[in-house]
Amino acid sequence: MPTIPPLLIRDVRPLGAPPVDLLVQDGRIATLGPAIAAPACCVVEDGCGALLLPGLVEGHTHLDKTMWGMDWYRNEVGPRLVDRIENERAFRRASGHDAAAQSLVLARAFLAQGTTRLRTHVDIDTDAGLRHLEGVLRTQETMNAAQQIQIVAFPQSGLLGRPGTADLLDQALAAGADVLGGLDPCAIDGDPVRSLDLLFGIAERRGRPLDIHLHEPDAMGAFSLGLILDRTEALGLQGRVAISHGFCLGDLPEAECEALLARMARLGVALVTSAPAARSVPPLMRCRRAGVTVLAGNDGIRDTWTPYGNPDMLERAMLLGLRYNLRRDDELDVALDCVTAAGARGLGFEDYGLTTGCRADLVLVDARTVAEAVVARPPRRLVVAGGRVVARDGALLPDALAP
């Protein structure tokens, strides 16, 4: 990797604190403080008093599915989960959807808006095999100098229903997927014990973390969650499991919810939410009080599932704020936390933050406070990734992805 020249950013307000200068050396934050002297051969940027945020974190998306930048997809899909799964598999089979090209388009758009760490779930199924994964692995490599992408090998069509899927997941991990994904062991697989035993068996054999989509509501979801926590504990996977969605936690009586949250906190199981406006959601503040890390993601963006979504994690923070009725400034700090520090912590991204030694992933926006950054979602004045300026005024620079 070529040497990165030092970068001095003058006059920025870290998360709304008083203005400082910030010196980046070797891609990391070296010093934060008043009136830093510029070292030799240093690139200097004037922050003009902008708000300084750490690089944004997208905790749950599906880069391989997106039609961002393509022809408009006319959505005429039925309302059930299984309608959407079947429709998508058929569409991708017929259209030859290019997961490599599309995931790159969207990853670049995320970077331009300040997302420097991202977890994406990639469909592994017996129709497509590892084709989508191979495409997203290429994107992961292309983006690598600027954006860290974690790839989850995700059995979108279920683990048990289509024989051969488990082997494909195993192959996906061997081929470079970072995390093993799962999906509704009752509602989709119909045999939760066999499904989860198989899934955790693969994770154990490959020594990989897990991220399980759990859409199941109410008591069914709580039952599946209990089975997941049993296996997390039995296999010593503390701090290595995330639950995506976890709608059931928003349905349960308080005592039952609290018991599950206490257990999740003890086992270091994180919760990933898209904060959907039309579904039950895990109780954010109760989760945090219980010690459960909650982080946010878009879920799918402009795909056959949904026309919504935006590679702007400040917009996702706003939607989370609206979903949880966060109005006070101290509450909006929590909304930002879900797309920054909590995101990095919950997903295991290292060297994250605005302190000395952290990887220099930085976002400058013209906002007076963190709360304003969340509700107004101002253009990204500057994005720094791994110590290099990669985007300015919302547009990637030509050499943003240079190795």
Add this chain to the structure above:
Amino acid sequence: MPTIPPLLIRDVRPLGAPPVDLLVQDGRIATLGPAIAAPACCVVEDGCGALLLPGLVEGHTHLDKTMWGMDWYRNEVGPRLVDRIENERAFRRASGHDAAAQSLVLARAFLAQGTTRLRTHVDIDTDAGLRHLEGVLRTQETMNAAQQIQIVAFPQSGLLGRPGTADLLDQALAAGADVLGGLDPCAIDGDPVRSLDLLFGIAERRGRPLDIHLHEPDAMGAFSLGLILDRTEALGLQGRVAISHGFCLGDLPEAECEALLARMARLGVALVTSAPAARSVPPLMRCRRAGVTVLAGNDGIRDTWTPYGNPDMLERAMLLGLRYNLRRDDELDVALDCVTAAGARGLGFEDYGLTTGCRADLVLVDARTVAEAVVARPPRRLVVAGGRVVARDGALLPDALAP
């Protein structure tokens, strides 16, 4: 009023239909069709194949409260409705908040984003008297050539609790407010029959329509709604009453909800929703099937109540789409309807639409479909109000408000 020159807009797609030209004469839509010949002295605009929408309709906001463009307001307010009411009254008393200046700033921002019709609730209370109303009346007059503003005289601090409020409401209608507002006759006023009798008495005496904030949940809200419908029927106010929020309709058992909706449809009572992500909401599709007009508004924007809100009604349509889980293209047409035709119909704005004879309130956006306009909220390429171009690329023109 000076004569407005004819305006010919070439190559636009009305709500996604095939491209046509559109000729405006005397401020109204004169012709829509292929290859229209330009009359003498005609202003010609090239629509470049843009999607053509009718002027957007904001059905419920509070222009007088906003701090749009001001210093950041640090929100440290308690969580109850009464906390927010008390906090705001104290803040405005102490700060001398300028309702004239602030309502104008926000009304202009709405116009720049294509909103040509707007209903705003203005606080009338015994602290401020008619001061906020006088400010918003000035804005109404200033905007009048370009944007139709309906002003609701709104007893934000309750009708019964602070003696003198009813007289002030009466004076507000005499002074130029268009609509009489109301607020939670049980939860705020504590005496629903006396409160509603007093309110409807003023409306009857002044011959004005009503728009009543109903936050009350569950059975309490249904009870108040029933009392409102009784009075609507008894006084022959069919088609003259709107219910804002109506959260209770999202809480009720189906049969009870259906009975209320059937009665609302019969009495022409419209529902206005901000589609809040964190509250119960009236069942949109069930309301429409029952024949109840549902329209959308921001509610407050960047004020002491909430840091959220945006004078972009396409964003509100998106939030409504997210709240009601509208994913199919035909469902997103409904989201747009709530900020266009249903809005105008429910609030009684006349001469509205994209057909010959309608007032030429037009919005051009670069989107392939209505669904894309809602989810992507593209910049407004052109806004026409009353037959004149008033904004381009999201910015008002210098003479936008000329009489």
